Each structure stands twice: as structure tokens, then as C-alpha cells.
Amino acid sequence: MPQVSIVIPCKNEGDLIKQTIESILDTPSQIPYDITVVNDGSTDGCCAFLQSRRKTYPRVKLINTTGIGAANARNLGARRSSGEVLVFCDAHITVEEDWLDLLAEDLGEEGIGAVSPGIANMNQVYAIGYGLTWNEAMEARWLPGPGGIVEVPFAPGGCVAVRREVFYDVGGFERGFRIYGYEDTEFSLKLWLFGYRVLVDPGVVIKHYFRSRHPYPITMEEYAYNAMRLAFSHFNPRRLGNVMNMFSDLKNFGQLVSEILFESDVLEQRRQYFQRRKYDDDWFMEKFQIPL
Structure with a gap:
């Protein structure tokens, strides 16, 4: 039975992070696990309870950072944990019995890169998404319920399980992204192109709080930067x-492209990825009928 490390990036989550941790701790599981919370520059004191009541949460490790962004917070949490299986979760979920055991079990088959549960809207529990795809504008869209465990283009970052060796084999989450955006879809895309499979298990469902306002201050420029860096890396x-x-x-389109090409490692990364990958992006788009 593998040790599991649950990694939770967190920024200005209010009471939701406490609710998430207590849901995990209070839910029966046969598998050994620990929790690493990466508090990425929160200013609302949401993780103060972990600092003041450490003995109450012996399974939980708290790491404080100063705003390194969603992808790098996940990567840091992975580095600072030790489980054979990594489960990346948002800081605003609740879980059900045996969720961890079932996700870890799903990873047992050779060639599986990542597994995600169905993700229900906490305020509308019958609205459940089972993995993600893209439309023609590279916008994420939820997939409907399958009859069983199925392959999906993208495992949502709200909850995704991956074996540590696989995580590092593909390089983890994209280190060159800014703040927030595309980190979950890029990770799944990379898994597929490098020869792994990405699944959703509809037999496991977690509840997710969908917010109207994101804790990270996201600009269109940063969103575009991440999308174009993804494209330069893989397309x-x-x-x-x-x-x-x-x-x-975009007003500063030229500047963004210049920063991607001349102030980052993207061209060398593109060369390495194209040399390494087992499948190309045409294969991926055709497999999942993505009109991009």
C-alpha cells in the first residue's frame, strides 16, 4: 500500500482551507497519507490555525511562500513531501469515504499517468464534471458523466492523483508559467504526449466550491502569456x-511574445519536448476531437 502525499496550494481561502483539511482528516481511509499545505502569500490569515495548533494537525505540514503562483506552489509541495503517490487538491473541497484509496488503486495499472475523480459543485451537487476538454479557443469545458473509468484529455487541477515517478518523469507542472492559468491542462497534455494515459474515475466524486472571484490577481496578459508559452512548448x-x-x-502582444522567446527557456524546452515525446499534438487533438 503506497504512502500518499496530498498537496494543497492555498491563497486567501478564508475558512475553506480549514474545512478542506478537516474533511480529509475526518474521512475514513485505509491508505497512509500526509498533507502539505503551500500557503502562497495569503494575507487573510487563513492558515493561522495550522501555525497556532500544530499538535492538533500532526499530519499537516505548512510551507509559507510569497506568491510563486499556482504551478510552482504545487511543484514545491511535491518536493517537500515524500509519498509515492501525489494527490494535488484545491483548498476548497470536501471528500468522501475511500476517495484516496480508490484513486491510488486506479494508478496501479501500468501506463496510467494521472487519475481524477468526478468534481461536483458544492452548491449544486448534481452538477458534476468528469474531466476537461478544450473548445476552439483553448477554453476548458467540463465533460459529461461516463459509464465507467475513461480516458479524458485533461484531469482538472481541483483534484488529480499521479505517481511521484511519473510526475518527475514529465517535469512536474510548468515552471515557466506566470501566477495562474493552464497549469492543469498543460500537465495532462504533457502526460499524453509523453506516452501516459489520463483517466477520470466516476466512482469517486469530491465536492468543489466554485468561486466568483479568484484569489490570485489574474490579468489577461498573464493568461495570454501562459497560453502562448504552452503553445510554443507543445504545438x-x-x-x-x-x-x-x-x-x-492585446496592446502589449509583441512584448509578451518577446518575453516568451528571449527572456525564457521556451525554445530549448520545445526542442527537448519534441525530441522526447511519443505522440504529437495532431495525434492528441484528433484522439479527443478538439477543434484547435
């Missing part, structure tokens, strides 16, 4: 051009 010239055209009307 053929035609598809890369399509993504560039999506953002060409």
Missing part, C-alpha cells in the same frame, strides 16, 4: 500560429 507551427492569433489584439 506545431500551424497550431502555434492559431494560438498567437487569439491574442494578437
